[in-house]
Amino acid sequence: MHWGGERTLLELKDLTVTFPSKRGEVTAVDSLTLSIQEGSVFGLAGESGCGKTTTGLALLRMIKPPGVVAGEIDFDGKKIMSMKEEELRKFRWKEVSMIFQGAMSSLNPVKTVASQIADAIMDHSRMTRREAFRIVRELVGKVHLPPDSLNKYPHQLSGGQKQRVVIAMAIALKPKLIIADEPTTALDVVSQDRILNLLREVVRESKSTVLFISHDLSVLSAMCDTIAIMYLGSIAEQGRVEDVLRSPMHPYTEALISSNITLDRRGTSVESIKGYPPVPIQLPRNCRFSDRCQFATDECRNSEPPAVTDGQEHVAYCFHPRKRNAGK
Amino acid sequence: MQESKFITVRDLTVRFESRERTVNAIDNVSISLNRNDRIAVVGESGAGKTTLARCLVGLTRPTSGSILFNGKDIHRGRHSDRKLFRKSVQVIFQDPYDAMNPKQNILDYLSMPLRFLVGNMGRQELRNKCAELLDSVGLQEDLLNKYPHQLSGGQKQRVAIGRALASDPEFLIADEPTSMLDASAAAGILNLLKRLADDREMGYAIVTHNMGVASYTADKILVMYSGKIVEQRGTDALISSPMHPYSSVLLQHAPRSIGVMFESGTAKSNRTGSEPAEVDPWSLSGCRYRKLCDRAISVCEQAFPPLLDTGKEGRVACYNPLKYGQK
Amino acid sequence: MSPKNLLVSSSGEDTFVRKLLYNRAALAGLIMLLVLVFIALLGPHIAPYRPDRFVAQPYQPPSASHLFGTDGLGRDVFSQMVYGTSLSLEIGFVSAIGITLLGTSVGIISGYLGRYVDEILMRVVDVLLVIPSIAFMIFVAVILGPGLESILLVIILFGWPPMARMIRSQTLSLREREFVESAIVSGTPKRYILFRMIFPNVINLVIANGILAVIYGIIAEVSLAFLGIASTKSYSWGTVLYNAQNEGAIYHGGLLWILAPGIFIAVTGVAITLIARAIGDITDPRYNALGR
Ligand SMILES: Nc1ncnc2c1ncn2[C@@H]1O[C@H](COP(=O)(O)OP(=O)(O)OP(=O)(O)O)[C@@H](O)[C@H]1O
Ligand SMILES: Nc1ncnc2c1ncn2[C@@H]1O[C@H](COP(=O)(O)OP(=O)(O)OP(=O)(O)O)[C@@H](O)[C@H]1O
Numbered sequence A: 001m002h003w004g005g006e007r008t009l010l011e012l013k014d015l016t017v018t019f020p021s022k023r024g025e026v027t028a029v030d031s032l033t034l035s036i037q038e039g040s041v042f043g044l045a046g047e048s049g050c051g052k053t054t055t056g057l058a059l060l061r062m063i064k065p066p067g068v069v070a071g072e073i074d075f076d077g078k079k080i081m082s083m084k085e086e087e088l089r090k091f092r093w094k095e096v097s098m099i100f101q102g103a104m105s106s107l108n109p110v111k112t113v114a115s116q117i118a119d120a121i122m123d124h125s126r127m128t129r130r131e132a133f134r135i136v137r138e139l140v141g142k143v144h145l146p147p148d149s150l151n152k153y154p155h156q157l158s159g160g161q162k163q164r165v166v167i168a169m170a171i172a173l174k175p176k177l178i179i180a181d182e183p184t185t186a187l188d189v190v191s192q193d194r195i196l197n198l199l200r201e202v203v204r205e206s207k208s209t210v211l212f213i214s215h216d217l218s219v220l221s222a223m224c225d226t227i228a229i230m231y232l233g234s235i236a237e238q239g240r241v242e243d244v245l246r247s248p249m250h251p252y253t254e255a256l257i258s259s260n261i262t263l264d265r266r267g268t269s270v271e272s273i274k275g276y277p278p279v280p281i282q283l284p285r286n287c288r289f290s291d292r293c294q295f296a297t298d299e300c301r302n303s304e305p306p307a308v309t310d311g312q313e314h315v316a317y318c319f320h321p322r323k324r325n326a327g328k
Numbered sequence B: 001m002q003e004s005k006f007i008t009v010r011d012l013t014v015r016f017e018s019r020e021r022t023v024n025a026i027d028n029v030s031i032s033l034n035r036n037d038r039i040a041v042v043g044e045s046g047a048g049k050t051t052l053a054r055c056l057v058g059l060t061r062p063t064s065g066s067i068l069f070n071g072k073d074i075h076r077g078r079h080s081d082r083k084l085f086r087k088s089v090q091v092i093f094q095d096p097y098d099a100m101n102p103k104q105n106i107l108d109y110l111s112m113p114l115r116f117l118v119g120n121m122g123r124q125e126l127r128n129k130c131a132e133l134l135d136s137v138g139l140q141e142d143l144l145n146k147y148p149h150q151l152s153g154g155q156k157q158r159v160a161i162g163r164a165l166a167s168d169p170e171f172l173i174a175d176e177p178t179s180m181l182d183a184s185a186a187a188g189i190l191n192l193l194k195r196l197a198d199d200r201e202m203g204y205a206i207v208t209h210n211m212g213v214a215s216y217t218a219d220k221i222l223v224m225y226s227g228k229i230v231e232q233r234g235t236d237a238l239i240s241s242p243m244h245p246y247s248s249v250l251l252q253h254a255p256r257s258i259g260v261m262f263e264s265g266t267a268k269s270n271r272t273g274s275e276p277a278e279v280d281p282w283s284l285s286g287c288r289y290r291k292l293c294d295r296a297i298s299v300c301e302q303a304f305p306p307l308l309d310t311g312k313e314g315r316v317a318c319y320n321p322l323k324y325g326q327k
Numbered sequence C: 001m002s003p004k005n006l007l008v009s010s011s012g013e014d015t016f017v018r019k020l021l022y023n024r025a026a027l028a029g030l031i032m033l034l035v036l037v038f039i040a041l042l043g044p045h046i047a048p049y050r051p052d053r054f055v056a057q058p059y060q061p062p063s064a065s066h067l068f069g070t071d072g073l074g075r076d077v078f079s080q081m082v083y084g085t086s087l088s089l090e091i092g093f094v095s096a097i098g099i100t101l102l103g104t105s106v107g108i109i110s111g112y113l114g115r116y117v118d119e120i121l122m123r124v125v126d127v128l129l130v131i132p133s134i135a136f137m138i139f140v141a142v143i144l145g146p147g148l149e150s151i152l153l154v155i156i157l158f159g160w161p162p163m164a165r166m167i168r169s170q171t172l173s174l175r176e177r178e179f180v181e182s183a184i185v186s187g188t189p190k191r192y193i194l195f196r197m198i199f200p201n202v203i204n205l206v207i208a209n210g211i212l213a214v215i216y217g218i219i220a221e222v223s224l225a226f227l228g229i230a231s232t233k234s235y236s237w238g239t240v241l242y243n244a245q246n247e248g249a250i251y252h253g254g255l256l257w258i259l260a261p262g263i264f265i266a267v268t269g270v271a272i273t274l275i276a277r278a279i280g281d282i283t284d285p286r287y288n289a290l291g292r
């Protein structure tokens, strides 16, 4: 999958997103730092509510007040955080587009597929209706929708087909980065695989970079070069996808992997991670996972964990890393 | 077919007519369930799984055919019989985010079946019973005064199970109970269902598109395609040697464990091969799967294959099934 | 947070009224409405003259002492308007209550019970909606005789169908929601589902549209008056217009006389729309998307 040189396309430094609430400030993303290489597929994983979508929205500067975003976002040499509304309009969709979580179920029910995609194109560029429709016809072929679906309405399409429409919108203006937020979660396994194939094909062809958000580790393992495991708004572990998923260092990653129910788990007992992630309001500065972790000690509960590395690029934040240097 | 079976579905058809097309979401299906069965209904989107589940709890009325509970039609007969059916067969739905009234708190939500199916309880008794229910699904009593938006998806799905348990049912029908949840929450829910079935001697039917979930939870698997049952066999037999070509496709798409995926190099290869065109199965005569099937032969165009016994309580509907051991 | 989370209204947060007061548009609307109510209640103390006294020459143009001029019998139009405010608002509110009650109950019952009940009720709605209502209103009002009651009755009779439609479609979509279906499976009686589950989820829609119905009622009364159907016993904005029409205000240069009811209606309309829209905003789930 990886085609590009070793150029950093996107860099986040201490990205923090907070929302005020009655009980205090909700820190949805907490000093997140990461960088994405041009031409790679970067996976963002973690349980529901850990801040994956919020990170994606923050990248596009789409967090609405009263949400507050702080930190730095560098994209292709540009400082996104200091962009004005006018610049942002040119930046969104043309440079970075997003496949929104659940977008396929919020397509406009009274518009045909073709005009829906065309609208998305015209909203974000200076194209005329005619030019837009020409591109739409191209796109429909690219995402393998049958040509007659151009004039159909969303309710006449299957779930997989609707997701293809959404993908067509996202790739319409050939963005450098595509944020794909749970693009396969609502689909059945057969359509899931087809959509993954399509995404892979699209990425290969247009040489885009992808930020792939999902809680499904088997989907991520099939798609990504690099993966970051998020917990409560910050990164618990990060590295090349094989390294992280085959020899996880963080107990959280390990627990996530072993809670995956797969065909080969028949007759065994799959353990879920005990408890639920707390709502991130005024959490103490310690290991976020400590109250659910079976290896936690006082150290974990009272101070912030150090970064441990294993070979290149593989980092985990943990006092008691698992399987360090295993398999190397 | 024995009358005394727990639930018997006889020649069930559910037809949806719209301007564009007519769909038999359930097409002449007959099954029978025992009280202690743990079955999974699998199939891709549109196969009719939800429609079948809704029929089994009496939410969708059959176009033709009947559903018998202890030998009695669930849509006819006396009020007391129907009430007994409601108490005995309960359901949880796919979308935990939609399963609760946003304006009611958890106590109200849990007490509904207690008030209307079990009956006659004082306020305090009701509260105690609800706390008990929460406890049985692994949640704390302090949730009782919370509202749905204050709960996570996994917690909501647990509350929904707790409510289904209120009337002490003998059988639980779960329509995609985990498809909206992350892996850890999903594992929690499925383990809970298995444990409850053990503790309460309760049977269940899990509707899912994921063979992994089916094999983890069920003793028997029922594969559906376009409103028809195409294969019904014991789980071990089916996952080791599927007979219907469609079952084997579903198995290929089932998630494997991470290790296996990297080992076999399947992680990033195209698991499906070339892109099959999407077809509307209902527009086909004969076997509705034949356009996508790599084993189709000329008879397949003539009529939908009958569901025939394979021995050992298995049934398969295919003119050219895979033999044992062949995949 | 998934998109579904955003749909959830918050039950532990600010009360409805507090949110309304925090909303600037709503506050402006409320103040305007309060002023009108004030005028209605204290009319006799505010109006410079009695509305039925001959206080000047007929057909006087607007002046400092007669803001809107005088009518064909030399009565002060401004005073008539001030006196009329009470009745006009009353007609607006009473018809809004009637429309809301009728529209909501028909809508919910029709949407929830479905089948033939729905079929019959919606036929009635269709018929009422296609009938040229003003013409028919006149017809009915003539049969009933020109009294306040018959005007109210006519306004309500033709006012509820759109409301019923809207509530019905909302109910239909609620009925398909999983929480309603799981209530059915829990043996919950229809009564409980209707009043405890469906109704609380349409109440905001009911309030917003109920408020809009006030302005509908006021306008309907004035339109009827314009067409010659008015209760002449006491003053309302409609009677002022009726008189202006009858006494040929246009030919005597009484432009403000004719416009006066329109101005008052416009003010009321702005106030009510501001409030209704603010309620819409407040009850829009996205407004509440704070935390879970
Ligand atoms: N607009 C908002 N206002 C308040 N809190 C918010 C808002 N958006 C998100 N949050 C909170 O931020 C946290 C992260 O949410 P986010 O949607 O990013 O999670 P996610 O990882 O995408 O989860 P999922 O897998 O459910 O999509 C959650 O605790 C959520 O409740
Ligand atoms: N109320 C309805 N009106 C019209 N058609 C319907 C209705 N409900 C279901 N169908 C159709 O019946 C077929 C089976 O639908 P069903 O929901 O039972 O499938 P499913 O197997 O549960 O799929 P999914 O995995 O998408 O939930 C589909 O083709 C669907 O379009």
Ligand SMILES: [Mg+2]
Pocket: A052, A053, A054, A101, A181, C001, C002
């Ligand atoms: Mg998300």
Ligand SMILES: [Mg+2]
Pocket: B049, B050, B051, B175, B176
């Ligand atoms: Mg379904």
